[in-house]
Every structure is written in structure tokens, then in C-alpha cells.
Amino acid sequence: MKSIALIQARLSSNRLPAKVLLPIQTIPLVVLAAKRASNTGIEVLVVTSTESSDDALCQELKTQDIKYYRGSLNNVLNRFVSALEEYDDKTIVFRLTADNSFPDGALLDELEENFKSQKLDYLICNGHKSGLPHGLSAEVMRVCALREASSKTQNLYDLEHVTPYLRRKFGESYYEKYKTLKMGAYSCGIDIFDDYAIVANIFSKIDNPITVHWKKLLEVLKKNDKVTMVDSPIKKLVLGGAQLGLNYGINNKVGKPSRLMADRLVKKAISNGVKYIDTAREYGDSENLLGEILQNGWETRVDIITKLSQLNECDENTNHNCIINFVKASVFESCQKIRTNSLYCLMLHKVSHIYDWEGIVWRQLLSLQKDGIIKKLGASVQSPEELALVLELDQIELIQMPFNILDSRWDSHIEEIKKLKKKRKLIIHTRSPLLQGLLTSSEKAIWKIANVENSTTVIEWLNKITQQHNCKSVVGLALNYVKSHDWVDGIVVGMEAEKLLDENLKFFSKKCFTKDELLSIEKSRPILSESTLNPTNWRV
Numbered sequence: 001m002k003s004i005a006l007i008q009a010r011l012s013s014n015r016l017p018a019k020v021l022l023p024i025q026t027i028p029l030v031v032l033a034a035k036r037a038s039n040t041g042i043e044v045l046v047v048t049s050t051e052s053s054d055d056a057l058c059q060e061l062k063t064q065d066i067k068y069y070r071g072s073l074n075n076v077l078n079r080f081v082s083a084l085e086e087y088d089d090k091t092i093v094f095r096l097t098a099d100n101s102f103p104d105g106a107l108l109d110e111l112e113e114n115f116k117s118q119k120l121d122y123l124i125c126n127g128h129k130s131g132l133p134h135g136l137s138a139e140v141m142r143v144c145a146l147r148e149a150s151s152k153t154q155n156l157y158d159l160e161h162v163t164p165y166l167r168r169k170f171g172e173s174y175y176e177k178y179k180t181l182k183m184g185a186y187s188c189g190i191d192i193f194d195d196y197a198i199v200a201n202i203f204s205k206i207d208n209p210i211t212v213h214w215k216k217l218l219e220v221l222k223k224n225d226k227v228t229m230v231d232s233p234i235k236k237l238v239l240g241g242a243q244l245g246l247n248y249g250i251n252n253k254v255g256k257p258s259r260l261m262a263d264r265l266v267k268k269a270i271s272n273g274v275k276y277i278d279t280a281r282e283y284g285d286s287e288n289l290l291g292e293i294l295q296n297g298w299e300t301r302v303d304i305i306t307k308l309s310q311l312n313e314c315d316e317n318t319n320h321n322c323i324i325n326f327v328k329a330s331v332f333e334s335c336q337k338i339r340t341n342s343l344y345c346l347m348l349h350k351v352s353h354i355y356d357w358e359g360i361v362w363r364q365l366l367s368l369q370k371d372g373i374i375k376k377l378g379a380s381v382q383s384p385e386e387l388a389l390v391l392e393l394d395q396i397e398l399i400q401m402p403f404n405i406l407d408s409r410w411d412s413h414i415e416e417i418k419k420l421k422k423k424r425k426l427i428i429h430t431r432s433p434l435l436q437g438l439l440t441s442s443e444k445a446i447w448k449i450a451n452v453e454n455s456t457t458v459i460e461w462l463n464k465i466t467q468q469h470n471c472k473s474v475v476g477l478a479l480n481y482v483k484s485h486d487w488v489d490g491i492v493v494g495m496e497a498e499k500l501l502d503e504n505l506k507f508f509s510k511k512c513f514t515k516d517e518l519l520s521i522e523k524s525r526p527i528l529s530e531s532t533l534n535p536t537n538w539r540v
Contacts, residue, residue, distance in 0.1 A: 002043075002087070002088070002091050002092070003042060003043070003091065003092035003093070003094065003108075003112055004042070004043045004044070004045060004084070004087065004091060004092075004093055004094070005037045005038070005042050005043065005044045005045070005093075005094040005096055005108060006044075006045050006046075006047050006080055006083060006084075006093060006094065006095055006096070007030070007033055007034055007037065007044060007045070007046045007047065007096045007097065007098050008047055008048075008076060008095065008096070008097045008098065008162075009030050009046050009047070009048045009054075009057060009097070009098035010048055010049050010051075010053070010054055010057070010073065011053050011054050011056065011057050012049075012051065012053045012054075012073075013099075015191055015192055015297040015300055016190070016191065016192055016193060016196070016297060018056075019099055019190055019196065020033075020057065020098040020099060021056070021057065021060060022190075022196055022200075023200075024101060024199065024200055024203045024209060025200075025203055025204065025206075025209050027209060027210070028060055028064075029098060029099065029101055029190065030046060030057065030060070030061070030098040031060065031061070031064050031066060032101050032209060032210065033096065033097075033098050033099075033100065033101050033103075034046055034061075034064075034066045034098075035066075035210045036101065036102075036103065036104040036105070036209075036210055037094070037096055037103060037104065037105060037108060038105060039104055039105040039106075039210060039211055040104075040105025040106060040108070040109055041105065042094070042105050042108055042109070044066070044067070045067050045068065045069055045083060046061055046066060046067070046068040046069070046098065047068070047069050047070075047071065047076075047079050047080060047083045048068060048069070048070055048071075049070060049071065049072065049073035049079070050070045050071065050072070050073070051073050054070070058070065069082070069083035071083060074156075074159070074160060075159045075160075076159065076160055076161070076162050077146070077149060077150050077153075077158065077159045077160075077162045077165075078150055078159065080093075080095070080146055080162055081146050081147055081150045084143050084146065087143050088143065089142065089143050089144035089147070090142055090143070090144065091142065091143045092112055092115065092116075092140060092141075092142060093140070093141050093142065093143055093146065094108050094111070094112075094138050094139070094140055095138065095139040095140075095141070095162060095163065096137075096138055097137075097189075099189055099190040099191070100135045100136070100137055100188070100189050100190070101188075101190075101199060101203075101209075102133070102135055102136040102188045102214055102217050102218075103136060103137065103138050103214065104212075104213065104214045106213055106214060107125070107136070107138065107214050108138060110175075110177070111123060111125055111138055111140050111175055112140065114175055114177070115140045118173070120140075120170075120173050121141065121142070121145055121166070121169075121170040122139070122140070122141050122145065122163070122166045122167065122169075122170040122171070122172075122173060123139070123140040123141075123173050123174075123175060124137075124138075124139050124140075124167075124172055124173065124174055124175070125137060125138050125139075125140075125174070125175040126138075126174075127184045128184030128185070129172075129174040129176065129179070129184070130174050130175050130176060130178060130179060130184070131176070131178040131179035131180060131181040131182055131183060131184055132178055132181065132183055132184065132218075133183050133184070133186035133187055133188045133218070133221065134184075134186070134187040134188070134189055135187050135188035135189030135190075136188055136214060136218070137189070139163055141163070141166055145166055145170070146162075146166075148165075149162075149163075149165035149166055152165065153165045181218075183218065183221075183222070185273065186221060186222075188202075188217070188221055191297060191300075191301075192297030192298065192300075192301075193297070194267070194297075194298075198224060201224065202217060202220045202221060202224060203217075205220050206220070234272060234273050234274070234504075234505055234508035234509055235273050235274075235275060236483050236488065236489065236490050236491055236508060237269070237273075237274050237490070237491060237493060237504060237505075237508045238274070238275075238276040238277070238278050238305075238429055238490040238491060238492045238493065239265075239266065239269045239274050239276070239277045239278070239492075239493070239494075239495070240277075240278050240431070240492045240493055240494030240495070241277055241278055241279030241280070241283055241286040241287075241290060241494075242278075242279075242280070242283045242286065242494050243256065243257070243494035243495060243496040244256070244257065244262050244265075244266075244279075244283070244286045244289055244290070244494075244496075245279070245283040245284030245285045245286025245287075245289060246283055246284040246286070256284075256496065257496045257497065259289070261496075261497065261498065262289055262293065263293050264498055265495060265497075265498060265501055266290065266293045266294070266298075267293070267298065268498065268501060269501060270298060270301050270302050272505055274302065275302060275303060275490075276302065276303050276304075276305055276429070276490055277290060277302055277303075277304050277305070278305045278306075278400070278429070278431070278492045279304060279305070279306045279307075280306055280307035280349060281306065281307060281308065281309040281310075281330055281333070281334060281349070282307070282309070282310060282349065287306060287334055287337035287338055288337040290304060290338060291337050291338045291339040291340075292339075294338075294339075295339070299339070299340070303344040303345065304338055304340075304343070304344055304345075305344065305345040305347060305378070305398065305400075305429075306334050306338065306343060306345075306346060306347070307346065307347045307348070307349040307380060308327065308330050308331070308346060308347070308348055308349055308353065308361075308365070309326065309329075309330035309349070310349050310350055311323070311326055311327075311330075311350075311353065311361070313326060314326060314357075316357075318357070320357060320358070320360045323357050323360050323361060323364075324360060324364050327361055327364045327365065327368075328364070328368075331343065331346065331365075331368055331373060331374065332373075334346070335373070341373075342372055342373055342374065342375060343373065343374050343375065344375050344376065345374075345375065345376040345377070345378050345397075345398050346365065346374045346376075346377060346378070347377075347378035347379055347380050347398065347400060348361075348362075348365075348377075348378070348379040348380065349380055351379050351380075351381055351382070351386040351389060351390060354379075354389070354390070354393070365377060366395065369395075376397045376398055377395055377396055377397060377398075378396055378397060378398030378399060378400065378427075379396050379398075379399055379400070380399075380400045380401075380431075381399060381400070381401045382402070382534060382536070383409070383530075383534070384409050384410060384412070384413055387399065387401055387410070387413055388413065391413075391416065391417070391420060394424055396426075397425050397426060397427060398426075398427040398428075398429065399426070399427070399428055399429070400429045400430070400431055400492065401428070401429075401430055401431070402430065402431055402432040402435075402533070402534075403430035403431075403432070403433070403482055403488070404432060404433050404434065404435050404439065404478060404481075404482065405433075405439070405462075405465075405477065405478050405481040405482070405521065405525065406435070406439070406458070406525055406526065406528050406533070407435075407528075407533050408522070408525070408527065409530070409533060411522075414485075414487060417487050418486075418487050421487065427489045427490070428487055428488055428489050428490075429488075429489060429490040429491070429492055430482055430488050430490070430491050430492065431491075431492040432492075432535070433478050433479055433481075433482045433491055433493065434475065434478055434479075434493075435450075435533070435535070436535050438450050439462060439474055439475075439478050440473075440474055440475055440478075442459055444456070447459075448539075449538055449539050449540065450532050450535070450538050450539075451529065451531040451532045451537065451538065451539065452528070452532050457526055458526050458528070461524070461525065461526055462474050462477070465477060465521060465524070465525075469513070469517065469521075475503070475507065476507045476510065479491065479493070479504070479507045479508065480507065480510055480512065480513060481513065481518070481521060483508060483512060484512035484513040484514075484517075484518055485518070
């Protein structure tokens, strides 16, 4: 039974144009992908577009004596089906992409054998479910399945991504032979220039990039400390942007990081799986700094959550038209600084802005959302009373709230949060898991600033619980406590040094506490007052 590998390629990539012609040991990436896929004898066909932008690609393929087919740029499914017009319905098809150079003939031979022995209609090899890195990826199907998809779907997403129709009809059968390798958090694909530099470095250590077995490449990949990690166990970690723009935190002895350190922190966090960065108009130059750092493709890997200005320039008598102008100015200045046309999520920094000035602020934000300037609306709450208010608004999709191991104020609201998360889109991010660094301090003077006169009891309890649960530090205890709550989707943690990021990455990869362990902690914890739990009441 015949099989063929189709390698999808184009030069008009948005994030890294012409990346498939970038050299790996002098071999253009698309050529390397094609020759590796065919190194055990499998037929290979590169499928590209009829656009003039792909003329240079086809010329390179022709020079290298690699077969290619040109079809629709946007209807990639049709491009595949048209390229296979002369092939029998039962022909097995591998779908590969030219920016993934790790797959080889040996891997495709294994996949074909599994596909046939299991009598499957669709098979995928990729990521955690296969135990292999993103980029060591392939899909297997038959020509008849692609023809059916092309005739039965006009969904633009289906046409662009080729296989969604097949996934819906046949389900997602993953190749699981290497699941025990547990390398699903790694990535070896090329999306931006940093990825290319890593892959090029890996192949520079290889004698023959065309014939080297994919398993050998994985050995080198695991030793590369700069490798990009995706969908990692630390997905709940949200990088706090306050420390990037201000000297922030009661126990911060380092201060605001340098521009170079900020760049390293942000990119290392993203490379290790961080999906959100939290910032605000009030966080000094944090927005602008992030806008500078997140260029050349990095902006596509992370979502920025920012906040509306606190509108301190306005009072109760300010004209409504002026209020509207201040709101617009805040939103568009955030867009300008972050360097985006629309904000992923804009949160209210003050919940009172929902009803202040007869609700004009909130109505204006809803209008901006309708216009596509804001994708999601959220609110940063300070108290259980504010939480109760915003939970009633279906338009609020993201709520940020303070929450830590000593904070019992939210206990009566947790069940309501869980119920609402089942009914509508609702993301919960918590902040201040270390209570602005207070929990890590053993200095009584600092606890006194936070209105705790008898800090010895609290400090001793924290140390005792840390030992009981085999945590290496109070930081590890505090972070794992918050992370272990299933209703918490993300935890905002600010870091002003790379060492702190490394420590947090380790903390977030630890096994969560059980429900019984959480209950045990909560039953024994000291009771602190609102004057301590809310930093706005501290004696600063």
C-alpha cells in the first residue's frame, strides 16, 4: 500500500517571513525537512501556494530536485486534496510542516505501522499525549478522508488547518509509544528567530543532519538549557509586571530590574510555559517595557492583562464627556505602549468604576469591547464585597483577587466561584500569594508595618507548616497552597531577579496539596485582620 508525506510550506509567515529557507548547516530548512522525511524511502511532496511570494521557494526546491505542488494559499485543505488528485483513496498520507525539521523517515515508518495495525482513520503524534516535543510532529490519514473533508466543510478554520474535520469525525488517536519519555513540554519547532537559533545550534552538533535519527536529536535537545518549553506544568504562573516597572514589595531588597534583566526574565518565563503577564497603567514604565521586549514574535506567545487608569484626575463633578475621554486615553495609551491594536484583557483597577459617574466608565468599556479594542473585560478586586459585586456581571470574564495561605476572607465565596465557572466563561487569577513579600520575612519590624504586633506566632506557624509538608521554604509552601486550589486559574507572582524566576519555576512544578492537606492547613492557621490582609491599610 502506497504512502506519501506532504510537507506544508510558504514564505509569507507572519512571525518569521521566509523562515523555511533559513539554513541549517547550509541546508534550507524546507529542504532538510523534506530530505529527513524521505530518508527511509517514503515519497515526499512539498505543497506550497501559487502566490508570487512562493516563487523563490519553488526555485530552491527545483534546484534541490524536490517535488512540489502549488495550490491555494488560504485553502490549505484544497491544496492537499488537489496535490493528491492522482492518488488512490486508500493511499496513506503524512501531514508535516516545513518549519519542523526533527521528524524523519524512521518516525514516519513507525507511525504508518501503528496506523495500519490499529486500523485507524486518523493518527496524531505530538506533545504531551505522545510524550514527544511539539515540533516532532506528524499526522496520518488516508486520501479518502481528506477528500471527504474537502467536500463537506466550508469552515475557514477547517480549510486553513487541514485536519480539524477529521479530528471531529474520527477522534484524536495519539501515538503513545514514547509517552514515558515525558518530553511533551519541550518544543523543537521554529516559530520565531529565537527558535531557529536553538534548532540551528542543535544540528550544529550533528555530523549528518539528513540521516541523524530523531532520537539522537532529542538527546541533544534535552541538554540545551535555552530550549523553549510549551504547555508546561507551571501553566498557573502569571508573571507580575509591577516589579518590572517599579520598586515594588515590602520585602524587595533588589529593586527594579535592569532592562537586560527584564528582557531575560520575560522571555525565560514565556519559554517555560507562562501564558499571561499582568501589568497596569499605574506600574511605572511596565507597559512600555513589555511592549519593547515582546517584539519579533514573542507577542504571539503570551497574553498581556493590563488595567484601566485609576482616573485620579477626575472627581465626582467631572463632566461625563471628560470621563469618556480619560477612559479612551487610558485604553489607547495602553495599546500604544504595549504595541498592539487591541488589548487581550483590560481590568478595572477600581471596582467602583462600574457605578461611578452613573456608570459611564463601564458603558464606555463595553463600547470599546464591541468595537474590538478590548477582547476581555475584567476587574481587580480588593475585598469579598467587591468580589460579590463583579461576580454578578456576566461581561466580566477575568477576576483578579488577593489570596494567600493566611487569608480566610474568601472562604464563603469559593463555592459560588466554582458554580459560576461551570455556567459561563470565568477566569480567576489570584495575586499577592506572599502578601507582597510579608510572608517571607522574619523581621518583626516589617510585620509591624503590616499591623501585626505579635508576629512570632505567625512566623512560627508558617515555619511549622513548611516542615510538616516537606516544603523547602515558606515561599514554596505559600505558592503550593494557592496553586492547589482547583478554582484558581493563575497566580500573579512578581520577580525582580532571574534567580527568583528559577525558584518559582521549581515551586510551580511541584505536586499540589491534597484536599485533606488544604483543610488541615486552613484549620490551624492564625487569624489575621483586614488591616493586615489588605496592604492599603499598612503603615507605609
